[in-house]
Amino acid sequence: MSSDKQNLSYQAGQATGQTKEKASGLMDKAKDAAASAQDSMQHAGQQMKQKAQGAADVVKDKTGLNKNT
Numbered sequence: 001m002s003s004d005k006q007n008l009s010y011q012a013g014q015a016t017g018q019t020k021e022k023a024s025g026l027m028d029k030a031k032d033a034a035a036s037a038q039d040s041m042q043h044a045g046q047q048m049k050q051k052a053q054g055a056a057d058v059v060k061d062k063t064g065l066n067k068n069t
Contacts, residue, residue: 060066 057066
């Protein structure tokens with residue numbers, strides 16, 4: 001009987017350890033995905049900012065408001 005309890009306890013410990021390891025792996029993947037999404041959004045934001053600045057410069061040039069030229 002004691003051997004059965006020890007075996008069940010061992011198996012429960014193994015299952016707990018495996019579950020924690022899988023959860024840790026999933027968290028790492030989620031962190032990587034979030035970091036990648038953040039990088040993508042920052043890149044997209046920079047592109048939008050550059051396009052908006054270019055459009056504003058064109059309007060300034062056409063209306064004579066661009067004092068840099």
